[in-house]
Amino acid sequence: MADAQQLAQDAAKLLRFGLQPKLRPANEADYGVLLRRYDAELELRGFVHMIADGLGLVVLGVTELGLVLGAEPDGPFALTLADYRRSGLSVEARMCHGLIQLLIAAYCFPSAASLEDATHIAGTRVCVNRLVEHLVNLAREFERRANEDPELGTKELREAWRAVLSMAQTRGTTDGRSAANTLSGMTLHALKQLERGGLMRKLGDQDGGSFQALGAYRLQVRELAALPAFRLVRDARAREERG
């Protein structure tokens, strides 16, 4: 049996591989061996989980493409808005960046059943134009149902769907590129980030940018995002209702 030092080193190495989402066990022999050991050796698995926990990482599972890791929101590996967008953002832009994360997850896995699917099954194909259209249609539905315009004074206090509708008016730049602060630009940015993280694969540039959700994205959303997002939104609503 390997001693604790060796196990800790192997576990840390596996985490190192897992943090490089473009690395595939099929192409990196050591990675493949460690993954098989992770599957078979209870002790190694224990070390991997403990080290991950100490670092603020969560082991979400394993797919054919490797180890899937998530970040604790308060840990050093968590993606923050400051890393995600370097320049200062307006409240509306911050809101939209958060909303778009929910939009993509909900588009790919609309129901609880679709989150329960096996991780070796690739997910749906998404493109920027369709996602933005979907979001705007949802916002229009709220607009249709709203029987009055409350005329709230500030942009910060109006409902998110109103902000979405007013942003939908903003067009991209004349040369066809999406300006960073349009819904399309933000959606493309989010999809590219998911692709860099190994959660999506890029299919092409058609329709504003086309991608496919991977099994790892299903794991990420199922294990790390779905329930907390549900609670975050529910609690925020409760706070608003209490005033």
Next chain:
Amino acid sequence: MVEPDPDTWEDALTRRLRTLLRTAPLHQLEASKRQRGEAFAHQDLRALGLRALDLAIEHKGLGHGASFEELCVELEPLVRDVDPELSPERALEIAAVTLEALLNESGRRQAFREPYLALTPERVTHKLLEFHLLRERQLPDGSTIIEPTTQAINLYAGMLEYEVEDAQAAEEAVLRSQVRRGRIEDAVRTAKRARLRSIEYEQKLVTFLETTRRDIGQVNWVETALGIIDEAREHISERLEVEREILAAIETRRELEGTTNSTTSPKAGAQLAALEDTLNECLTRHAKLHQRLIRANADYLVEHDRQAFRPQLATPLPDLEAEVLSDALELPTLALAQLADELLARCQAPRCPPSLRLGALIERLLNPRRVEVGDYETWAPELEEVETPPPVFDDEDRRRVAELLAELRGRQRLSELLARARGRGYPPQSLRLLVLELLSAFDPEAANAPVEVELSDEWLDDPTFRGDELIVRELAHG
């Protein structure tokens, strides 16, 4: 083939109804033709859909699947046979639409859901039939293949009412009798159906084992799963035995034909060979499945240990669209903006914090430029010493830049300024000076910057300069 004995007409009707419902995606695809334009008018999308299932099953049978794109290419000739006028690109598009429909792409690849009326002698209930036809599987090398589900194989084989195990036994009984009686041509056809059954059975069993493996809590291992696995082992052992018997019978027939009729027709010989190949394929598949079943209990125990680590979710997962996204849209902008950081951290993969080692950076910057020494003769320019090198930028450059910046109203991008400067025919060094002037505004100690400059999120779109796009603003007054 034995018709399953329906207990009551209600049972039989419900079963047939469910059979019928699984063809719904094909009919919906055909019905959607009208909205899809002229190119689809002559196509029979149901036929194309069935051919797509056939091809997916065929590839699965061969042991390696086909990708979405490969299946499109294989469907394309059929599309063009119907309408030779179509361009290959358009034909591929029609093939892709067919595959997407079978994957339920418009339903975002969720299961097809068909509501129906389930009848029993006691009462009538509304039920929902959920099923997939094609699914896309990820492979370790990052590629994907399209696979048929058990329901799809069933649908294609037109045998939805029969349990696959019964159908397999029945096909083999027929096959055995055909081989014995020398009806080889019929036997080849039966063997092909038996092959389809073996793929279907494999799919059924593997899906069961994978579901169990994925979530051991879903199945009671000791009471349910072990029973199913034992039955499956017995079923496969029987299949292996029968298949070996039939192969032996084929061998006997071949010998018989060889002794009694020295001029066996080449066609009969080829048929016997095809029969043998098909049966050998089934035999190999069943042998592999048998191995997998033998390992199943050990696999389960490993998985049991593994999943014991993972805390089981006590609360059911939410429907993200109806229960989260929709509610979020009703939140005030500020309230939702405050959740952005946590949503990002939870929805995106971890990010490795970049670390800048200042020492290494400075060392690299201070290193002398590496000179490439080739073993060829280099041309050395004649150099002349000057007292003071000529300035990189002259007064004219400074004047041009100042003029450009003085004209600035509101916000402008660096790329736009550069384009304007080029339009006026400014030389490259003036453009360089403009860029440097603007970058110097980032110097925290710089005083008297002529304009305000901030970073944009985009890349600079310029033929000469690379880097971040800048937003330039005239100085705020007061």
